[in-house]
Amino acid sequence: MVQFDNQNRQIKIKIVYYGPAVGGKTTCLQHIHRVVDPQLRTKLYSLNTASDRTLFFDLLSLNLGRIRDFRLVLQVFTVPGQVQYEATRRTVLAGSDGVVFVADSAVEQGQANLQSLADLRHNLTANGLDPAATPLIFQYNKRDLPTIQSIPELEAQLNPEGLPSFATVATVGQGVLEAFTAIGELTLAAVAGRLGVAPGPQGAGLLGRQMARAMRPHLDAAAAAAAAGDVEVTMPGGRTDASGVFQSEDLVAEAVRSNLAATDLASRLDLLSRRLERRVAEMERIAEFGRAVSNERDPAAVLRLLLSNAVRLLEVQGASVLVRQAGGELREAVVHGFEADPLLRIMDPGGRPVASALLDARTPCLASRSLDDDSQAMTLMAIEAAAFASVVAVPLLAQDKTLGLLAVYGDDNRAEFDEEDLQLVTVLASAAAMGYANAVAWQQMEELSRGLEEQVAGRTAELRTTLAESRRLAADLADKKSMLEVAYRDLAALDGVRNELIQRLSLELRTPVTSLTTAAKVLGREAELSPEKGRRLLTVVRDEAERLNEMIESIFQAAVLGGGAGTLEVGAVPAQDLLRRAIAPLRDLAKERGVTIHVLAPSDLATISCEAEGIEVALRAVVRNGIEFNRRGGRVTVEVRRASRGLSPWLNLLVIDTGAGIPEADLGHACAAFWQGADAGAGKRYGLGLGLTIAKRVLENHGGELSITSTPGEGTRVELALPQA
Ligand SMILES: Nc1nc2c(ncn2[C@@H]2O[C@H](COP(=O)(O)OP(=O)(O)O)[C@@H](O)[C@H]2O)c(=O)[nH]1
Ligand SMILES: [Mg+2]
Structure with missing residues (x-):
């Protein structure tokens, strides 16, 4: 009897393996338990009685995904075959939605098979179930034994109605899954209406697919080993007396019921803890993903991370991240499982890609075949064209902007997406959108x-x-x-x-x-003039005329002083002429002072390169000083010497006197204007004290220089150095 558990949003469907003792029922469940995906099943609960190996019942729960909002759980029981456990069998059979009758093919078990089948019919009726309406299939087990009844014999004896039947060897699993899938499909089809799934080929097909998915073999060694570890779970036994036989049928039924309830609870907890474990693992992955994207500086890397995590976490067959380009249109940034995104490739009646409409809606979208939602018709058409069965598409929103779309696709090999998947994708998308926006901002910065x-x-x-x-x-x-x-x-x-x-x-x-x-x-x-007075007057006139002459010379000198280097006109001046013109005007003065003038010049010196007038004035001024500051009987020597500075030829005009000399302290300002020495006027007659100043200036205008050395008491030596072109 299909059970809706609204509180736990769960639907339970019950299938019971019935048959004679030691026919192989438990072995069948063990095989199913071993090969089914551990994600989908619980442990195999085997409830032994206290005194012998014979089982109260076995229970295996399988998680078959979702129907609408309900988790679909398939509970598979076995009953004990021993005759004395009649009450147990009846209680276990209560509320069953489908039955597998496991017959023992051994020849000697023919009678036990018939007896057990009659017992089944009886107990179904006793539980208010219609034997004719309850889905039933047959397993003819132990086909590997040497002496067995033939299939037609068994069919004739046990299955005259021709219900589905399977030849099986439970110990090696042969035929077991086929039989189990068949009863699963039959049972689901029978209860489809009550599960809210359209009956008929499509609804049944959906449930069948879910069943097939649950049965997908999981046969690798590791899984088998892991499965082996949790098979033999023993629950505390029921109450039996010393002989192992229940004294009262009611008591037995009550014991079985409470054991059933306890086992059911345990299996529910088991399923729940498995789901929680999965959720925790998912959450850890999401948290890690969140950290990774928030640290990422490359927007493209964020999108790659998003895609790979979506594919891994949701185990999808196709996925893509679409991003909005500058123009507003979408393009695939990264894809998995296909070249072109189906939602981008298929256009809506307005000529726009379906993905654009989904993005503009700014809300997550979940579409699958089983949800016949008209508003998702375009989306469904698009995914079915690409052979997918369901899709979740979530916009990437950051700071109120639509950056793009994350779409994941599942085909028939995967359970259709449900609300939980939608939530998961939404969380991934929002973390990625934030990380993407950050990375873009970072890049721009x-x-x-x-x-x-x-x-x-x-x-x-x-x-x-x-x-x-x-x-x-x-x-x-x-x-x-x-x-x-x-x-x-x-x-x-x-x-x-x-x-x-x-x-x-x-x-x-x-x-x-x-x-x-x-x-x-x-x-x-x-008339008043005596000859003697006349001579005296003439002398006065001559002296004063000379004095005027000197004044005029001084004025001329001052003119030279005022003139700059720019006005210099250098030429080749005949040396003898220059010397004569400079010195001749001083002959009288020298004679008067009793000073002799000697001129020494190289005989081969024809010309001097200079401005004639300036050098003449300069030389005369220096020689005049030499005479005026000399002693009677003294000497002034004018000597011309060739010299050189570096590679350039120079000429030195030396004027050496035998006068009193200039004290060391006065040498520094000997060339200052109007300086005439401490004893000025001693032997000097006229002049303004400009001689050396003018001479120095003239030499400097020529690019040459004037230097004075003097030894007081011995005389003064003035050197006029002139560069020669
Ligand atoms: N040879 C053979 N032995 C089987 C087969 N199926 C089950 N058995 C054995 O039969 C015995 C009883 O099996 P069990 O599953 O406990 O039977 P149950 O009482 O119906 O649950 C065990 O020893 C099994 O190994 C089969 O197909 N062939
Ligand atoms: Mg058994």
């Missing part, structure tokens, strides 16, 4: 910061260049400034010189002019 780094580097280089340029300019400016300062100082000095010169000239000019005027007046009154 990295690109941005790379751009910024480049910009900063570019700017830094520019700044460095600018800085270097401005440093150079600043240095340049500093140079120019100091040049200007020097020029300004020179100019100021020159200005000072000029002012001083004008002052001195105006002072100095007064005396000779007054003297000349006086002499002229006296000479004008010729």
Whole structure:
């Protein structure tokens, strides 16, 4: 009797293996237990009586997936065959939805088979079940024994109605699964209406597929070994007396019922714990997936992770991650199990891919053949075209944006997707969407910061260049400034010189002019003039004229001082001429002072490269000093010497006197304008003290230099060094 357990959302279908004692019923269940996917079944509960091996009953529960919202559980029982366990058999048979009658093919068991079959009919009726309406199949077991009844004999004896029958060898599993699948399909088809599944070929087909899936052999050695470990579970036995026979039938029935209830509970707990274990493993995987995607920096890697986890967790035959492109249309980012996504390939009547409509709806979608939901017609059509049976498609949503769609597909080899699968896919999709959005943002940020780094580097280089340029300019400016300062100082000095010169000239000019005027007046009154007085006056006139001459020379010198290097006109000046012109005007002065002048020049020196006028003035100024600061009977030597600096030819004009010399302390400013030494005026007659200043300037204008060495008491040595072109 199919049982709806609303509280646990579970439907239980009961199949009972019936037959004579030791016919092989338990062996059949052991085989089924061994080969069925461990994910789908519980342990095999075998309830022994306390005193002998004979079994109360065996129970194996199989999880057949879902029908609507209900978990479908198939409970398979065996009954004990021994005659004395009549009450037990009846109780176990109560509420059964289908029966497998296991007949023993051994010739000597013919009678026991018939007796057991009659017992079955009797007990079905006793339990209010209609023997004619209860699905029933036959297993003719122990076909491997030497002396057995033939199949036609057995059929004639036991199965005159021609119900489905199977020749089996339970010990090796031969025919057992075929028989079990057949009773499963028959029973499910019989109860289909009550399960809310359309009866008829499609509903029955669905249940059949579910049955077949449950029976998918799982025969590898490891699974067999694992299965072997939990077969022999022994529950506390029922109450028996010393002989092992129950005293009261009611008592027996009660004991069996409570054992059934306990076993049922145990099997339910077993199924539940298996489901929980699976869920925990799933959760762990999801958590690990969440961690992985949230740490991922590559958006494409997030999508790959999503696909591989969806395929692994849901054991699907096809899957794809579709992403929205810049234009809004979808494309496959990653796929599994096919080349082109069915939902993307099939167009709706509006000419848009079905996937686009699903994405726009922004809600998860679950479509399968068994859910005849009209609103999913397009989706169903699309997946069936690709030979899939069900699909779950969930949009990837992040920050209110639809990034894409995750779609997983199952074919007939997989149970149709249910609400739990939908939840799982939704969790995966939302974790992935977040990870994807993060990775995209991260990538954009990295690109941005790379751009910024480049910009900063570019700017830094520019700044460095600018800085270097401005440093150079600043240095340049500093140079120019100091040049200007020097020029300004020179100019100021020159200005000072000029002012001083004008002052001195105006002072100095007064005396000779007054003297000349006086002499002229006296000479004008010729009558009063004695010859002696006339001579004296002439001397005065001559002296004052000379003094004026010197003044004029000084003015000329001042003009030279004012002129810059730019105005220099260098030429090849005949050496003898130059020396003569420089010195000749000083002959009288030298004679008057009792000083002799000696000139020494190389005989082969024809010309001197210079500006004639300047060098003439310079040389004369130096020689004049040599005479004026000399002693009576002293000497001034002018010597011309060839010299060289590096590869360039130079000429040195040496003026050596035998005068008092210049004290060491005064040598530094000997060339300053208007300096005339501590004992100025001692032997000196006229002049403004500009001689050395002018000479130095002239030499510098030529790119040459003037240097003075002096030994007080012995004399002074002035060297005019001139570069020669
Ligand atoms: N030769 C042979 N022995 C079998 C076969 N099926 C079961 N048996 C043996 O028969 C005995 C009783 O089997 P069991 O399954 O306990 O019978 P049950 O009383 O109907 O549950 C065991 O020793 C089994 O090994 C079969 O097909 N061939
Ligand atoms: Mg048994």
